[in-house]
Amino acid sequence: MVTSSDIVFSYSGGSSNTNPASSLGGEISTTAITNRVLFSDITSDQAKSGRTDYRCFYLQNTNNLEFLYDSNLVFSYENPGDVTVYLGFKFSNERQNIFVSNYASITSGSFVLTYTSSLATHNRTISWNSSPAAWASSMQAELRTIDYLDDITVTANVIGSNLNFEINFLGLAGNRKHNLLEVTTNSLSPSTSVSITRAVSGSPINCPADEIEVSTVAPFNVDFVSEFALGDLHPLDFIPIWVKRIAPVGTNATENDGFNFRLYGSQIA
Secondary structure (H helix, E strand, O other), rough: OOOOEEEEEEEEOOOOOHHHHOOOEEEOEEEHHHHOOOOOOHHHHHHOOOOEEEEEEEEOOOOOOOEEEEEEEEEOOOOOOOOEEEEOOOOOOEEEEEEEEOHHOOOOOOEEEEEEEEOOOOEEEEEEOOHHHHHHHHEEEEEEEOOOOOOOOOOOOOOOEEEEEEEEEOHOOEEEEEEEEEEEEEEOOOOEEEEEEEEOEEOHHHHHOOOOOOOOOOOOEEEEEEEEEEEEEOOOOOEEEEEEEEEEEOOOOOOOEEEEEEEEEEOOO
């Protein structure tokens, strides 16, 4: 069972960062946020002129066996004032390519694709088919037998004498970075190479945040929302979360105008 102690909030800014002001994206820090400080106080000059700034922290499910299902991240203001806050995420679906060279010369055989999740390693045999479309369809059917890959899609594109399979991780597999598929056995005949590359990293789950150099510069391609349904948190999942703080021109000082983050979820799928 996932407990509150399994959910950890940490700074960004690199593994050794302990400074909230440097929590501007990049790799996850080994330092958990325990003092409830992410932003510094707004100065009187900043309040007069207005200010928008950003921070990035990480949420982790440190339980290495259990899921937190249907999770949602929301926030509330401790003492509402003029300042508003939004949560930011970079959304993208994973895309990987499997490239088969000289596919037109192949007459038989198969290869084994290996997919590794946080809990298990899955091997699927992909048998050759003379029809690229049929080959892609059978590959898709095999991969969809793996948990959480139910909505994966595979399409084939002929490139000269070569064949490229485009794999899109959608549905329950969307918005997360996946381990790169591996070819662990290749018995295609005549012998030919099969290589795999990542075209797009899924995000935000398990994808480190890009770093910004200045706290007042907006992170690229990040969408800011008032709350976000995270979905199922797998064992050892982590998520970078941007926070956008807006202090409008002429902001009035408010005592203890902080905000709280809350993660809600279910132990039952």
